[in-house]
Amino acid sequence: MSELTKLTIAQARDKMAKGEFTAVELTEAHIQAMAAKRNLGAYIVETPDLAREQAKASDLRRQAGQAGALEGIPLGIKDLFCTKNVQTTAASRILEGFKPQYESTVSGKLLDAGSVMLGKLNLDEFAMGSSNMTSYYGKVTNPWKSKADPAKKLVPGGSSGGSAAAVAARIAMGATGTDTGGSIRQPAAFCGITGIKPTYGRCSRWGVVAFASSLDQAGPMARDVRDCAIMLGAMAGHDPKDSTSAPMAVPNFEAALTGDIRGLKVGIPKEYRPDGLSDEIQKVWEQGIEWLKAAGATPVEITLPHTKYALPTYYIVAPAEASSNLARYDGVRFGLRVEGSSLDDMYKKTRAAGFGSEVRRRIMIGTYVLSAGYYDAYYSKAQKVRRLIADDFKKAFETVDVILTPTAPSAAFGMDENTDDPVTMWLNDVFTIPTSLAGLPGLSLPAGLDAAGLPLGLQLIGRPFDEETVFKVAGVMESAAGFTATPEGV
């Protein structure tokens, strides 16, 4: 393992600015590391030649005095972002071989900031999942191992499982993720890294394969809070091509890391202590509260009374939107086609062969809750409860500045666990889904290890478009936690 792959983005940026090494050297170190860790299954496609080309161009830009915010930084891109002329699959068979003719706004902005793309990262099919077990291109293995059972293969979480595994295993300095109900935060927690789902509308969705459009949001995943702040600064911004993208200026997120949180009020929602919450999660949460108190913030118990309805609300809203978004995969214009005896028969055969079982299940649920006679009872009802959930947060933010919760109800689980019943798997997102429904920014950072030596994450939730406070508080917690553990072999 090269020393270069151990650096954070901020460290590499500063060292390259001083001329200690070049983008070509940094990129080469990552290409080697990526090839050495193929057993993780983190990448669907590696693009080493493209990366070398981009690194060369980056070094030239630096020589010309035109270095961007991420100049020469090698990143992985979740395979949900369309990348020009590089296969983009959403981890689905139905998009095998699809080469977009355009670049998504977010991945394009990262390139404009000078970054280098190492390849396309694995995920749950169409970002639907919490384990990265539903990818057509193979499962992703979490680089962390349980001390109690080192032979057991653990999931990296999902849906941005490839992104989280790659950042944790030091085969990307940072990665893009997307989050619809927890897909950045839960894998970040499972892999001991930091990730933020910004406010809905902060990053453009243009060119990101759509799952549930009212919830989908792109965000950075990296090794620490500062790196996430640097990346988000490059990814965010108004885009006329996404009508839900917010026409707001992008603050300097890195400058928000002042370390001063004196006088801030931190909400602790009492509904996030369900019966049966593990003692270890409870302990790390209490520890987090103590860290914030010691830094001069005040914990305040708050209530978010509709929390228990977030999961059922999400599992109506998200599949409904998905069933509509995924109607475009019909074998006509791009992707897989399975011939049939008629046009309808071709659609049905193509979609049966192209979609995996979780995606099919969600399309069918979505189709049902939107169908005539059931729309009001399911979809419309869920939209109303969604407003109540969002209002809970609005009320809470009248008295607090930020909210602290666990990210997930457990540490990373084994590949053979939670697979029997779809609803059990969904419970993984019980702490992240309410934030998504309310469109609020949520950040997960590693706060400690459980008895088996696996990372546990804490989540900070902020007001709409107040990622700065989230980053500021996260920076303080990160210093207090002093989380330096790494997976084996790193």
Added chain:
Amino acid sequence: MSLDKAAVRAIAELARIEVRDEELDHLAGELSGILHFVEQLAEVNTDGVPPMSSVADLTLPMRADVVTDGGQFAAVLANAPDGVIEDQGGFFTVPKVVE
């Protein structure tokens, strides 16, 4: 609400996903389980609550009604799965729909 095999077949038809007969029982069980789970929303009082379709506090932006893009013939057809007939102008092709 529990779904029977006929209901699952109807949903699959609406979703244009071919489902084999031997899969219907299993799917009916799974989908019924999910519906049972989400039906707990019935206990929430939502009288007078307007449905929330988006969290974005934005009105959809307007723009001038002018052509902003176009002439991307090759790019549009680049990923077409089958049978783009170049010498006839270039089309997406589908199975015959008119007898």
